[in-house]
Amino acid sequence: MKRKKYKMDLLPPGLVVARYFATEQAGVDRLRAEEDAVVRKLEEFIEKHIGEDGLLEDATTDAGRVTQAAVRARLKVVRNDAEGRDERDALEVCLELMKSLAAAKRKTKAAQTELDAKVLARYATLTVAETVEIVVDDKWVASVEAKIGQQVERLAGGLVDRVRVLTGRYADALPELERHVENYGARVESHLRRMGLPT
Numbered sequence: 760m761k762r763k764k765y766k767m768d769l770l771p772p773g774l775v776v777a778r779y780f781a782t783e784q785a786g787v788d789r790l791r792a793e794e795d796a797v798v799r800k801l802e803e804f805i806e807k808h809i810g811e812d813g814l815l816e817d818a819t820t821d822a823g824r825v826t827q828a829a830v831r832a833r834l835k836v837v838r839n840d841a842e843g844r845d846e847r848d849a850l851e852v853c854l855e856l857m858k859s860l861a862a863a864k865r866k867t868k869a870a871q872t873e874l875d876a877k878v879l880a881r882y883a884t885l886t887v888a889e890t891v892e893i894v895v896d897d898k899w900v901a902s903v904e905a906k907i908g909q910q911v912e913r914l915a916g917g918l919v920d921r922v923r924v925l926t927g928r929y930a931d932a933l934p935e936l937e938r939h940v941e942n943y944g945a946r947v948e949s950h951l952r953r954m955g956l957p958t
Contacts, residue, residue: 770890772878774897779881780874787870794863801856814849827857 776784805825808814818833819825834850837843885893951957 774893775878783874790867794867797860797863814846830854
């Protein structure tokens with residue numbers, strides 16, 4: 760915050776946000792999702808129009824990246840070119856997407872900064888009882904419950920696997936196994952008789 764770093768190990772900001780600023784966090788998450796959507800649109804557009812004979816081929820840096828400066832520079836070159844209408848349209852769309860992304864990033868950063876300031880201000884007003892409640896209930900109890908849940912899932916998975924093994928091993932019923940033994944015994948006796956051995 761304002762070039763100062765705060766270390767909050769005992770009471771992480773995420774817990775304070777979850778308890779007191781869930782609505783604001785939802786707003787930041789929504790803005791971040793909108794930003795991600797613009798990023799995907801821009802990446803798809805660039806991927807579609809870059810490369811050999813692509814409309815954005817000449818709007819790249821020496822490193823091969825499409826940047827706002829490179830797009831603007833290329834747009835100046837083809838602005839009055841009658842034959843470069845498709846390229847000009849693609850450059851303008853790309854520039855608008857880049858501007859939209861920059862605006863979305865600014866909005867997300869502003870909302871996050873505002874939320875961080877609220878959280879920091881809330882730390883100053885937390886009572887000992889609230890702090891204990893957040894640390895014990897929201898942090899430790901939740902952590903213990905999560906670990907217990909993981910352990911139960913692991914044990915249940917092991918039990919299910921063991922039952923499957925036992926089911927496979929004992930899938931045939933005893934009368935069916937006895938019938939197989941009788942059949943094999945009869946076959947063995949038949950073979951022994953053919954070989955001339957007493958049975």
